[in-house]
Structures are given as C-alpha cells and as structure tokens.
Amino acid sequence: MNSAIKGLKPERVWSYFQEISKIPRESGNEEGMRQYLLAFAKQHSLKAVTDTVGNVIIRKPASKGFENRPSVALQGHMDMVCVKTKESKHNFLTDPIDLVLSGDYLHAKDTTLGGDNGIAIAIALDILSDDTAEHGPLEGIFTVSEETGLTGAFGIQKEHINSRLMLNLDSEEEGVLYIGCAGGIEVDVQFSVKQETIPAGYLAFSLSSSGMLGGHSGGEIHKQRANAIKILARALVAIPTKMLISAEGGTKRNVIPSSCSFSFAVPEADKSKVEAIVEETAKALSIEYAISDPDITLELTPIVTPAKAANAKQSEDFVRSLYIAPHGVDAMSLTIPGIVETSSNLAIIRFANDSFTVISSHRSSVLSARDDIAHRLGEAFCSCGAKVTYEGAYPSWTPNPASKLTAFCAKAYEEYTNTKPVITAIHAGLECGIINSLVPGMDSVSFGPNMYDVHSVKEKISVSSVERIYGFTRHLLSMIK
Known part of the structure; x- marks a missing residue:
C-alpha cells in the first residue's frame, strides 16, 4: 500500500482511491477507468452496462429487508483535470498520480490530485462491494468527459437508468447540500x-x-x-x-x-x-x-x-x-x-x-x-x-426546495452529525441538471467532502472530511424510503 494512504480511514475507500489514481484518466482517455469499473462489477457479481458514449452503470440488488425501498443512484465522473507544474515531467497518459499526505490533507506531487471526482467513485465502489451496507436497489452511474463538456451526462440514455433518486458526489464543501447549479x-x-x-x-x-x-x-x-x-x-x-x-x-x-x-x-x-x-x-x-x-x-x-x-x-x-x-x-x-x-x-x-x-x-x-x-x-x-x-x-439545474430527496438528505445529515446542513445552489456546472432533464422524474442532490483548489496543482482533499461524508452517505442510504 502506498505510504501516503497507509492507515487512513475508511481503509477500503482509500484503497479504491489509490487504485483509481494509478489509472490515466484525463478527459477523453477514460478507457482504462471503464475497464477497471467493468472488471470490478464482474469481480463482485454485479450487473454492469456500458452505454453508447462510454458511461458505465453498475447495479446492485437491495440489502435484505430493503427490497421495497426506491432505487438510488450514486453518481460521479471518471475523468479528471490534468494540470502539472512547469517543472514536472509527469505524463498523464502513462504515469500514476503520486499521492502525498500532509497532515489531514491528501494532495499530489506537482499535479492535480484527481479527488475531483475520484473520491466519488471510491466511495461508491466501497458501498457497491460491501454486503454489510444497508440500502435499497443501488446503481452507480459513472460518466465520461465531465470536465470537457459534460459529454457523458449528455449521453445518458434513460432506458439504462432504473433510479429516480440520485446522489451526485461531485461537490467540494462538507455540510452543504446542493440542489441547483449554473448552466454554461x-x-x-x-x-x-x-x-x-x-x-x-x-x-x-x-x-x-x-x-x-x-x-x-x-x-x-x-x-x-x-x-x-x-x-x-x-x-x-x-x-x-x-x-x-x-x-x-x-x-x-x-x-x-x-x-x-x-x-x-x-x-x-x-x-x-x-x-x-x-x-x-x-x-x-x-x-x-x-x-x-x-x-x-x-x-x-x-x-x-x-x-x-x-x-x-x-x-x-x-x-x-x-x-x-x-x-x-x-x-x-x-x-x-x-x-x-x-x-x-x-x-x-x-x-x-x-x-x-x-x-x-x-x-x-x-x-x-x-x-x-x-x-x-x-x-x-x-x-x-x-x-x-x-x-x-x-442547462442550469433549477432548485426545488420541496424535493423529497432534499428532505431525506437534510434529516439524515442532522441525525448523523447533530448539525443542520446548508441547502443552496452552486455556481459550478454539475451533471445533475443534464441527467435530470434526460431521465424524467429524476430527483437529485449533490454533496461531497472538503476539497480545495481543484483543477490546480494545489488541489487537496481532507481525509477526515472524506470519512465523515462516507459515513453520512451510508446512513442516508439506509433511511431513504
């Protein structure tokens, strides 16, 4: 195990993140990630489908006793923004990201980290592979080329998506539930x-x-x-x-x-x-x-x-x-x-x-x-x-404060943390607006751990925040009805 993640909790989430960090995944070059996800699904006897633009959807049956719960999608994107310092000789087509731990923060040596959105995939894979997790029917929706035009989201085919509740794990501020975003x-x-x-x-x-x-x-x-x-x-x-x-x-x-x-x-x-x-x-x-x-x-x-x-x-x-x-x-x-x-x-x-x-x-x-x-x-x-x-x-994603999913998320967050979340919109473009427009009846909320300076060589992610968001996500899935 890379010394940078040794001992970090939750251990399996960081192990998945390390594996993802080894795979070149600049926008447009997601084939390695696609094959990794398909191999993961096969290893864990989960159904998986690749659509016409290269998105991967992985399905997991409900936990025992949760069969009558609604299907929920965990959503993130495979690609990352690839930026490096002038001095760096890193090759994003071949080289793994060099992970560095500094106190509570994980960053990369002389490059972007890829926490945006590798951490979403790592959390989703942990839950999809954990038979002790409690949840209704579950889907992982992993899209391509989000960073260069939201290509994967635009290519979503509604016939491949069973869920009408979606948790987008592509936000960067703990304690904030995003229910709207800008168009671009x-x-x-x-x-x-x-x-x-x-x-x-x-x-x-x-x-x-x-x-x-x-x-x-x-x-x-x-x-x-x-x-x-x-x-x-x-x-x-x-x-x-x-x-x-x-x-x-x-x-x-x-x-x-x-x-x-x-x-x-x-x-x-x-x-x-x-x-x-x-x-x-x-x-x-x-x-x-x-x-x-x-x-x-x-x-x-x-x-x-x-x-x-x-x-x-x-x-x-x-x-x-x-x-x-x-x-x-x-x-x-x-x-x-x-x-x-x-x-x-x-x-x-x-x-x-x-x-x-x-x-x-x-x-x-x-x-x-x-x-x-x-x-x-x-x-x-x-x-x-x-x-x-x-x-x-x-398109923009128009906030719906009356959303049932938003109410579930707010209640679960307060139960799990004893604090009320901030419910707001974000100026960044998220895939929710596009997916919502293509899958009739989809209700979405976006959240994630604390990340800083994404899309730059100073990108870093809070380890303790990842642990809390991971725990909240599992708690939320167990209570959605």
Whole structure:
C-alpha cells in the first residue's frame, strides 16, 4: 500500500482511491477507468452496462429487508483535470498520480490530485462491494468527459437508468447540500493574421505571467484570483506599437489560467517604454491582488528577433479585444445570497498556423444571462475581425426546495452529525441538471467532502472530511424510503 494512504480511514475507500489514481484518466482517455469499473462489477457479481458514449452503470440488488425501498443512484465522473507544474515531467497518459499526505490533507506531487471526482467513485465502489451496507436497489452511474463538456451526462440514455433518486458526489464543501447549479456555454475564437516581415530596428521580447493560484472557474471564480491571460493583455495594450509573434496560456476551459506568455516585437526606441510598462503593471498587480493572489510574477525577457510576426494593426486590434473581453464575476444572485449568478472564464489562448485561438467558458443560473455574457465576449472579438462560434451549451439545474430527496438528505445529515446542513445552489456546472432533464422524474442532490483548489496543482482533499461524508452517505442510504 502506498505510504501516503497507509492507515487512513475508511481503509477500503482509500484503497479504491489509490487504485483509481494509478489509472490515466484525463478527459477523453477514460478507457482504462471503464475497464477497471467493468472488471470490478464482474469481480463482485454485479450487473454492469456500458452505454453508447462510454458511461458505465453498475447495479446492485437491495440489502435484505430493503427490497421495497426506491432505487438510488450514486453518481460521479471518471475523468479528471490534468494540470502539472512547469517543472514536472509527469505524463498523464502513462504515469500514476503520486499521492502525498500532509497532515489531514491528501494532495499530489506537482499535479492535480484527481479527488475531483475520484473520491466519488471510491466511495461508491466501497458501498457497491460491501454486503454489510444497508440500502435499497443501488446503481452507480459513472460518466465520461465531465470536465470537457459534460459529454457523458449528455449521453445518458434513460432506458439504462432504473433510479429516480440520485446522489451526485461531485461537490467540494462538507455540510452543504446542493440542489441547483449554473448552466454554461463555451465560446471559441479564431483570429487569422497576416504575417509580415519584422522591420529593421525592431527588438523582440517574451513576456510571461506566472505564480497565480488559478483554480476551478466555477468554484473559485468569486475569489477574485488573477487571470494570467488578462494580466498580459493589460500590459500589452499599453504598448503603442507591437507585432505579436506567439502566445500560449491556460490549460482547460474550466480552469482559471495561472500562467501565460506572449512574444512580440517593438521598435528599438520603445525598449525603455516597454520595460517601464511591465514594471508599472507588476507594481499595480501586487497591490490589487495582495490578498487574493499575492505571488504574481511578470517577466520580460529579450529573445532573438524572428523574420516575421503578425502585422501591427492586427496585433493591436487583437490585444485590445483580449483586454476588453469579460472575465470573472459578472453578477451575484439576488435569489440565493452569496452565490455567483453569472461569470466568465477567459481560459485558453494559443497561436499556431497564422491564427490565434481563444477559448472561454461562461456560466449562469439564468440562461439568458449566460448567453448574454457569452455574446459580449464574442462581440469583443468580432470587433477585430475574428470568427466566433458558440458551443456546448448545457442547462442550469433549477432548485426545488420541496424535493423529497432534499428532505431525506437534510434529516439524515442532522441525525448523523447533530448539525443542520446548508441547502443552496452552486455556481459550478454539475451533471445533475443534464441527467435530470434526460431521465424524467429524476430527483437529485449533490454533496461531497472538503476539497480545495481543484483543477490546480494545489488541489487537496481532507481525509477526515472524506470519512465523515462516507459515513453520512451510508446512513442516508439506509433511511431513504
């Protein structure tokens, strides 16, 4: 057993989590996990089915005496966000996640942990394999590619699902029952540029931003963390004449970008002006983000001047569009105090084959507001002549405070912990809204253990919280009628 999990309770949950952590499972590469789940079902003589998009559904009969209880689904996703430090040589296609225990927290060495959503699968597998657990008919619904467009949830086929009560184990705050979530949409931008010869007397530089916390674009967007792409756009827009050479920033559409770099050429006479702009921007950022993101670094480095770059007008127009494009919280909910209603994440930028690519994601519990903020970003780039497309729209999950399942969960939580849970909605996108819309009559609640900084290399999960949530889940299953 990996020394990081030795002695952790519940032992079987962490053993399953360790096995899952050995399997490469970046979004779109879930075949290893799928085969692992099917082998698990066979080992424990459980029925399993794989649907047309690759989701796995595992069924377990009711415990003795619970045959007349309603069927309940435990739901989570197979894939994980794969992010690593610049120094890491980890290969997400082949290498296991290197687990590290620090006090009460489990994290990974130089990569994301995959607690989102590996811990849901580990808890579900423990219950599915435990003949002493008390429950009615049980299903495990394990979906694919949640992190890159909720592909598995969209592909759910109602004929494969027996349950009409679903416990989604993909939340990250103990003591909170989520009964609603935001809908989302992605904006893809393509901006083709004309490469021109860089004039004589120009110097080239690389400008990079790093040291930011990043994080989940739903769960952490309200924390006012810096966006590495927006920071560089802020500096570049102040430079009067520049020709863009390259750009690379961000990793995933649902991750706040924590690093970015641009290279560009400027007239030699502007060298000191460029240096001053970068220095002034860095000073301003250190003040503005002193609390929310204190380790921001801007680095300006001279590079060999190449032969060609994007022409100056297109470079200026594109940087201006990047600068004015929305990012962050756009509106707070007036229905549920303290919850973000609408937000944007300017997530990825790349330059290849004479074209800039920008990808952003937008969330809102109000679908008209979701579409409005997405189109505002789209119009920012249309103004420079870019091609803009809108993709991957998914619905919000409208809260139903009168839900019977919510009432069961609240009662069970209070019985198990002697504290009342918080019942609210979450700004992040959960699969519940989609599955509810595809399986008529489905009633869902989402909860989970304390996790922090998911979708970043700082991701960690509380060991003691996992033990409590695991115990609560078993207690809840025993009392649902």
